[in-house]
Amino acid sequence: MTNEEQVKKITCYMAHFISHIAKKLPDDVTAKLEDLRKKEDSPLAKVIYETMTRNQKLADELNRPCCQDTGVLQFWVKCGTQFPLIDDLEALLKKAVMISTQEAPLRHNSVEVFDEYNTGTNVGKGTPTVWWDIVPHSDTCEIYVYMAGGGCTLPGHAMVLMPGEGYEGVAKFVLDRMTSYGLNACPPLLVGVGIATSIETAALLSKKALMRPIGSHNENEKAAKMEQLLEDGINSIGLGPQGMGGKYSVLGVHIEHTARHPSTIGVAVNVGCWSHRRGHIIFDKALNYIVDTHSGVTL
Ligand code: SF4
Numbered sequence: 001m002t003n004e005e006q007v008k009k010i011t012c013y014m015a016h017f018i019s020h021i022a023k024k025l026p027d028d029v030t031a032k033l034e035d036l037r038k039k040e041d042s043p044l045a046k047v048i049y050e051t052m053t054r055n056q057k058l059a060d061e062l063n064r065p066c067c068q069d070t071g072v073l074q075f076w077v078k079c080g081t082q083f084p085l086i087d088d089l090e091a092l093l094k095k096a097v098m099i100s101t102q103e104a105p106l107r108h109n110s111v112e113v114f115d116e117y118n119t120g121t122n123v124g125k126g127t128p129t130v131w132w133d134i135v136p137h138s139d140t141c142e143i144y145v146y147m148a149g150g151g152c153t154l155p156g157h158a159m160v161l162m163p164g165e166g167y168e169g170v171a172k173f174v175l176d177r178m179t180s181y182g183l184n185a186c187p188p189l190l191v192g193v194g195i196a197t198s199i200e201t202a203a204l205l206s207k208k209a210l211m212r213p214i215g216s217h218n219e220n221e222k223a224a225k226m227e228q229l230l231e232d233g234i235n236s237i238g239l240g241p242q243g244m245g246g247k248y249s250v251l252g253v254h255i256e257h258t259a260r261h262p263s264t265i266g267v268a269v270n271v272g273c274w275s276h277r278r279g280h281i282i283f284d285k286a287l288n289y290i291v292d293t294h295s296g297v298t299l
Pocket residue numbers: 067068069149150151152184185186273274275
């Protein structure tokens with residue numbers, strides 16, 4: 001296969017994958033929503049969860065996105081230096097977004113700053129967002145595709161705490177946001193928390209935390225304990241599905257962290273909504289793919 005044919009093939013795969021993600025929630029989110037539906041007692045909470053299930057069924061039957069806000073496309077690319085299309089990836093992801101915008105269709109969500117016009121393609125200066133992790137001596141490529149909506153993970157919050165504020169300060173920061181901005185997204189929420197050395201490192205980690213499977217835990221025991229404590233604390237606010245009240249407010253709380261300067265605690269919160277549209281695809285060097293977030297996908 002020539003390079004041109006390879007680029008065409010993976011562009012086509014990615015366009016179809018984006019369109020699929022717009023319509024069908026990943027398996028772990030679907031399972032968690034079902035789990036929460038069973039655990040809620042109030043008739044209103046149950047009706048809302050049943051409506052979410054119906055939303056998914058209709059999106060599939062009618063072949064259209066399950067939420068009107070199909071977001072800004074954000075990609076985490078974990079690419080081996082020897083992956084054959086590493087040079088072409090960023091351009092082909094843009095092309096895939098343009099194709100999916102027509103095919104899915106996706107809402108037009110890319111407005112040029114200062115010039116203030118909507119490109120109509122979901123591609124603009126710096127959009128879609130592409131973050132890179134380069135992996136030496138590898139010939140595979142993993143791509144997380146994420147639809148970041150205007151009410152959920154685009155308006156995140158971050159700040160740098162004084163070291164004396166400690167982990168209590170981190171918990172206070174997270175809980176304060178959950179009782180204010182957290183409500184902009186449609187609960188139950190997936191809460192991503194980044195703890196690092198500065199605003200930008202914490203912010204990026206809080207977004208990366210949302211790529212983790214629901215039910216996973218930070219590998220550091222103390223961090224995992226804090227995830228559980230925050231989850232219990234946010235559940236006790238009683239947001240329930242769509243903020244209409246219930247015993248459970250979250251799909252989960254995920255913390256990602258790095259080491260920090262002794263004088264700073266960077267902390268950030270990023271919130272995914274019940275319609276948490278993210279997918280994960282892995283390509284080998286022959287462009288065979290595995291999708292491990294959505295069962296039964298053929299691109
Ligand atoms: S918060 Fe999520 S479900 Fe609600 S409108 Fe935004 S993207 Fe859709």
